Amino acid sequence: MGGRVEAAMIQEHVLPTYGRAPITVARGEGSYLFDTEGRRYVDFCAGIATCSLGHCHPAVVKALCEQAGKLMHCSNLYNIPQQEELAKLIVEKMIGIPGRIFFCNSGAEGNDGIIKVARRFGHRRPAADGSPRYEVITFNKSFHGRTLGSMAATGQAKIQVEFDPLLIGFKYVDFNDLDGLKAAIGKETCGIMFEAIQGEGGVNPATAEFMRGAAALCKEHDLLLMFDEVQCGFGRCGAPMGWQAVCPDVQPDLVSCAKGIGGGFPMGCFWVSNRAMDEQGTELSSIMGPGSHGSTFGGTPIACATSLAVVTEIVNQNLAERARTLGEQIKATVEGWGLPCVETVRGYGLLRGVGLKKGSFTVPEGNTPAGYVNSLCLKAGLLACPAGPDTLRLIPALNVPESVLAEGLIILKSVLEGLS
Numbered sequence: 226m227g228g229r230v231e232a233a234m235i236q237e238h239v240l241p242t243y244g245r246a247p248i249t250v251a252r253g254e255g256s257y258l259f260d261t262e263g264r265r266y267v268d269f270c271a272g273i274a275t276c277s278l279g280h281c282h283p284a285v286v287k288a289l290c291e292q293a294g295k296l297m298h299c300s301n302l303y304n305i306p307q308q309e310e311l312a313k314l315i316v317e318k319m320i321g322i323p324g325r326i327f328f329c330n331s332g333a334e335g336n337d338g339i340i341k342v343a344r345r346f347g348h349r350r351p352a353a354d355g356s357p358r359y360e361v362i363t364f365n366k367s368f369h370g371r372t373l374g375s376m377a378a379t380g381q382a383k384i385q386v387e388f389d390p391l392l393i394g395f396k397y398v399d400f401n402d403l404d405g406l407k408a409a410i411g412k413e414t415c416g417i418m419f420e421a422i423q424g425e426g427g428v429n430p431a432t433a434e435f436m437r438g439a440a441a442l443c444k445e446h447d448l449l450l451m452f453d454e455v456q457c458g459f460g461r462c463g464a465p466m467g468w469q470a471v472c473p474d475v476q477p478d479l480v481s482c483a484k485g486i487g488g489g490f491p492m493g494c495f496w497v498s499n500r501a502m503d504e505q506g507t508e509l510s511s512i513m514g515p516g517s518h519g520s521t522f523g524g525t526p527i528a529c530a531t532s533l534a535v536v537t538e539i540v541n542q543n544l545a546e547r548a549r550t551l552g553e554q555i556k557a558t559v560e561g562w563g564l565p566c567v568e569t570v571r572g573y574g575l576l577r578g579v580g581l582k583k584g585s586f587t588v589p590e591g592n593t594p595a596g597y598v599n600s601l602c603l604k605a606g607l608l609a610c611p612a613g614p615d616t617l618r619l620i621p622a623l624n625v626p627e628s629v630l631a632e633g634l635i636i637l638k639s640v641l642e643g644l645s
């Protein structure tokens with residue numbers, strides 16, 4: 226059966242919420258994908274920054290298959306030692322600050338989780354008049370997910386069209402605007418939430434100054450500093466976590482993770498700091514006790530065993546540092562072409578955005594510049610990903626071989642040179 230036939234079938238019984246490219250991927254091998262017609266693609270999309278070790282990494286396949294043969298699912302009513310082992314590794318080697326982890330299955334769930342923690346914190350640490358605090362300040366062009374909570378947190382109107390009324394308790398400010406942030410803090414505010422490097426919104430990094438300022442405002446107003454590390458975490462940005470690449474001296478209170486943590490297996494989590502939240506020294510993480518949150522599929526043995534193999538590989542092979550070096554190579558190479566259609570190359574590590582210059586080439590009706598260039602790349606054998614209307618995102622696997630990286634960049638160069 227050809228790729229096009231299958232794609233047509235998918236329209237029939239699956240909700241058309243995605244505008245899908247007309248290919249069907251049959252299998253993957255490292256940083257290559259192969260479609261049902263036998264075409265090979267260089268994969269700079271990696272499942273949208275999810276397949277952090279590429280496709281079919283032997284250590285990940287082995288861990289998954291072995292666990293499948295022992296115990297796939299186990300209710301959270303019982304001990305799941307794989308959770309403790311993975312949580313210890315994440316806390317010690319990735320987050321690097323004492324805290325505790327809740328396992329879920331996706332980024333949106335992770336964000337809903339930290340929003341719930343922030344609201345509970347707002348009850349335990351109410352406003353001066355005793356009323357609970359519940360508001361979380363987020364930022365324009367952010368992306369936090371599609372659930373009712375994470376969608377309301379997302380500072381992009383297009384995500385929210387006709388889903389109103391939205392969950393209350395969010396206020397959006399321009400990213401990197403410290404004065405705007407300061408002005409937005411009110412009596413109800415209990416947290417400030419952002420991506421250290423906005424992914425979907427166009428690969429827009431926070432400035433170190435903004436991150437320090439936000440952290441200082443949290444201290445001053447007794448707010449929680451909440452990082453959405455779903456896309457920029459787990460080595461992606463050239464440090465264990467994204468915020469550490471931008472400004473390692475700030476310390477978050479809450480962190481959400483997903484995407485790259487599972488290497489392609491559905492996995493997410495959120496981390497809550499053990500820091501004292503009052504004069505009695507109550508640990509922040511202690512406010513989420515039995516009954517406060519749950520997930521049937523959160524932290525199953527198979528998800529944890531698979532993720533453990535992924536994170537172990539990221540740590541042992543020092544893939545964050547590798548991402549840092551390769552990311553700088555991408556930036557230098559693309560900027561070195563000196564092409565008129567390239568305005569900037571933004572981002573950290575292997576979360577890179579090629580900013581396309583407005584008006585430098587003709588875009589067919591109904592396309593965005595990034596969507597158009599992305600479709601040309603696909604035709605030429607390179608899978609990338611748009612981020613906002615004007616940015617082409619390059620997010621290869623952290624272990625992409627240098628030869629495959631070079632191959633992908635040659636394709637990108639020919640596509641960009643062909644724009645008129």
Ligand SMILES: *Cc1c(COP(=O)(O)O)cnc(C)c1O
Pocket residue numbers: 330331332333334336368369370371420424425453454455456457483484
């Ligand atoms: C993808 C993404 C999400 C949503 O993750 P899902 O697993 O799709 O729910 C949330 N935040 C950021 C920063 C993301 O990139």
